[in-house]
Amino acid sequence: MTAPVIAAEELVATDDEMMMIVAARELRNGVVCFVGIGMPSTAANLARHMHAPDAVLIYESGTIGAKPTKPPLSIGDGELADTADAVVSVPEIFTYWLQAGRIDVGFLGAAQLDKYGNINSTVVGDYDHPKVRLPGAGGAPEIAGSAGEIFLMLRQNNRAFVEKVDFLTSVGNAEGGDSRQRMGMRGKGPSVVITDIGVLRADPASGEFVLTALHEGKTIDDAKAATGWDLRISDHVEITAPATDEELRKLRALKAGEL
Template sequence: MMTVAASRALSDRATCFVGIGKPSTAANLARATHAPDLVLVYESGTIGAAPDRLPLSIGDGVLADTATSVVSVPEIFNYWLQPGRIDVGFLGAAQLDRFANINTTVIGPYDDPEVRLPGAGGAPEIAASCGEVVVVVSQSRRTFVEQVDFVTSVGFGRGPGDRERYGLRGRGPTQVITDLGVLRPDPQTCELVLTAVHPGVEVEQARRATGWSLRVADDVTVTEPPTSRELEVLRSLEATAAPS
């Protein structure tokens, strides 16, 4: 349900900067269903990639083989991403706070961490410069924390006005899509608000899975279940995800 909901966040003909994992699955599901002209851009420099299976990494050869164009990594960032030419960025998170700031660097103190995570990669630039950002992450108190241990990628900083003060071009996170529902930032406070739950999920479940006092919209909706076509394509994609 999380992957399907994330794929529906992408519109046809948009340009999407894609990360590996759930964001890549969702983007490829969108391209194979309702958004055939979705332009997939990967950090390795592939523009217009159209893989027939899920890539194993940003360096998977299937991306270059199927891309409209392959450019250098500096060009992807300096010419396409940072000037604001990418409509939407898909990101994951190890930790996320109420203002949608993302941590993928360390758990615990930076100088003496409990866990050292994969790091930033291109995520800070994606969060800063894409027209909007969609975060795809499973929801639990371990992930949804009061304050992230390290700000790898800025969502809304400490609240209204911080993105502007930091000189960040994009609008920031417009949706956080989890395995329980969908959160969106409040237009005035920038704090994440639960606006939808997936079928079979109760609002209280989302509250229990959040490490802060979760705000809930007055009119929480229920996301539409996956269609048979979406399930068929998703299962086909996942069947090709691992090498034979």
């Protein structure tokens, strides 16, 4: 596929692009980030090409410090190994690296999410007779447990943002308050959810996600309508800084494999 030639006036981010750009901005330079495949991976690689060249990206295939030039289709594409600082076995990545507490941020997607950032990636409907059988846990339960904190990104709609997840695959802020800490989890849990509408941050006391920012052109009503629980709104909802030309150009070049 050839990348379209982009004229200056066409540099307007789509909703998905905005979500990836805002997610990339969340990653600080030097962060050690365990990256899920798909949009989190694209966002993390954009960050590496923008403000965070020293971000260390770790994939569950055992590639540490991977620097792919295009978004990998699978978690174990050859380019991840070719560009990595180290390639270790799958048992090692989950033990010496994740379980031992060497990961700052786990960056995940989800099929369903509740207001405490608890994740379902297993089934829609009943477990024994599912309406939709999803792929399942993968690395997420232990990433959610052991990474320093969790960033989540997914498109916001009321099939995904639900009052109660059909299956609790990975524990977020549990039942709120200090319930997660009482379970003995080492990492502090999900702190931010980046969506195509805005940004939700966990209230430090309750653990509940609160809408704190809207992307340009989106409204509080949009966010509420796309949320299956009674969404709390911050007293000071910010408007996300628009995507810069550089962010958009780099994101599109990254996706086209031309960075």
